[in-house]
Every structure is written in C-alpha cells, then in structure tokens.
Amino acid sequence: EVQVVESGGGLVKPGGSLRLSCAASGFTFSNYSMNWVRQAPGKGLEWVSSISSSRSYIYYADSVKGRFTISRDNAKNSLYLQMNSLRAEDTAVYYCARAPCYSGGSCHMDVWGKGTTVTVSS
Amino acid sequence: DIQMTQSPSTLSASVGDRVTITCRASQSISNWLAWFQQKPGKAPALLIYKASRLESGVPSRFSGSGSGTEFTLTISSLQPDDFATYYCQQYYTYPYTFGQGTKLEIK
Numbered sequence: 001e002v003q004v005v006e007s008g009g010g011l012v013k014p015g016g017s018l019r020l021s022c023a024a025s026g027f028t029f030s031n032y033s034m035n036w037v038r039q040a041p042g043k044g045l046e047w048v049s050s051i052s053s054s055r056s057y058i059y060y061a062d063s064v065k066g067r068f069t070i071s072r073d074n075a076k077n078s079l080y081l082q083m084n085s086l087r088a089e090d091t092a093v094y095y096c097a098r099a100p101c102y103s104g105g106s107c108h109m110d111v112w113g114k115g116t117t118v119t120v121s122s
Numbered sequence: 123d124i125q126m127t128q129s130p131s132t133l134s135a136s137v138g139d140r141v142t143i144t145c146r147a148s149q150s151i152s153n154w155l156a157w158f159q160q161k162p163g164k165a166p167a168l169l170i171y172k173a174s175r176l177e178s179g180v181p182s183r184f185s186g187s188g189s190g191t192e193f194t195l196t197i198s199s200l201q202p203d204d205f206a207t208y209y210c211q212q213y214y215t216y217p218y219t220f221g222q223g224t225k226l227e228i229k
Contacts, residue, residue, distance in 0.1 A: 044209065045160075
C-alpha cells in the first residue's frame with residue numbers, strides 16, 4: 001500500500017524547535033518530489049516547502065523561510081522538516097505529500113499522510 | 123505570488139444536484155491546477171490534476187475543466203459522501219498556492 005506517515009508533532013514553546021518526520025512506503029521514494037503542507041485550526045491549506053527527488057531543488061514559503069529546513073534521506077525513505085524559532089502562528093496540522101512531476105518540473109500532490117499536530121504555546 | 127480565488131465560499135445543495143465550483147488564478151497557470159476534497163479531521167484527497175485529469179479511484183461524477191486563469195470543478199450528481207470542503211491549488215510555479223476553500227453543505 002502506498003502511504004506516507006508523519007510523526008514528531010507536539011507542544012513547543014515560542015522560540016523553540018521541533019523536527020517532523022515522514023516515513024514513506026509502498027513506492028520508490030527516490031523517484032518523487034515531496035512536500036510539507038500545513039493547516040492552522042479552522043483555516044485553509046498552506047503549502048510550506050518542497051524538495052525534489054534528488055534534493056537539487058528546494059523551495060519554501062516566505063512565512064517559514066530562514067526558520068524551517070526541509071531534507072530527505074532516500075536510503076531511509078524519509079522526509080524531514082526541521083522547524084526552528086517557532087511562533088504561535090506556526091500552530092497547525094502538518095501534512096507530508098508525495099508529488100509526481102512532469103517534465104518541466106510541475107508536480108501535483110497525490111498521496112497525503114494523516115498529518116501531525118504542532119502546537120506553539122507558552 | 124499567484125492568488126487563487128474560489129467561489130462560492132459556501133454552497134448549499136441537495137443529493138442529486140449538479141454543482142459547480144469556480145477557481146480563478148491571478149495570472150495564467152496553463153493547466154497546472156489540482157482539486158482536493160477534505161472532510162473534517164481528515165487529510166485532503168486529490169480529485170483532479172492537470173485541470174481535467176481524474177485521479178485513479180475517484181468517481182466519474184467529478185470532472186474538471188479550464189485553462190489559463192479560470193477553472194471549474196463539477197459534481198454531476200451529488201452523493202451524501204460528497205459533502206465536504208473543496209480546494210483548488212496551482213502548481214505552475216512556487217510558491218504553490220491554494221484557494222480559500224468551498225464548503226459544500228447539505229441543503
């Protein structure tokens with residue numbers, strides 16, 4: 001079964017750090033771009049970051065640039081999001097999503113995990 | 123950044139109705155558009171990609187159309203399981219952006 005499973009969420013104080021993980025199974029992880037998308041309580045979806053299959057291309061939303069770092073380990077079929085200098089507005093469910101890419105680099109998100117909850121509060 | 127605007131924000135309909143949700147991009151995105159369905163407490167699920175391609179396993183009552191800046195998601199005959207929130211998303215360029223969502227409610 002093709003799936004991605006997030007972990008690592010929790011309660012953290014403002015200014016703190018957290019590392020999210022996403023474990024992939026049922027597909028060749030190294031062939032796919034991967035993404036993090038978040039959803040604040042009661043709000044819509046917000047794309048956070050993307051990393052290409054070979055780690056050559058990395059993108060961030062302006063809201064997290066300089067604070068969050070996306071990475072992947074293709075040998076371990078795993079995606080990560082290191083989150084530093086966390087703020088109350090980073091409170092959200094964080095989803096990991098697989099993204100097959102067409103030539104030209106356009107990648108839609110086709111497989112999503114159930115999400116992991118990050119709460120930033122004192 | 124490309125802004126995605128969905129209309130309506132809320133839609134009340136009955137089982138069996140045909141419904142259409144519109145998504146407009148602030149600039150041309152060719153056909154690099156996806157539609158997602160999200161139910162409360164669940165992850166989004168891909169319905170349509172590349173504006174009109176039905177994701178495997180998605181019922182054929184869902185269809186997408188459009189290109190450039192205007193897109194539509196149509197459900198031909200609403201089923202009870204379809205009452206949810208729907209999002210469009212452009213993946214033409216980074217940062218990827220989502221519409222604000224359309225909540226489909228039972229009338």
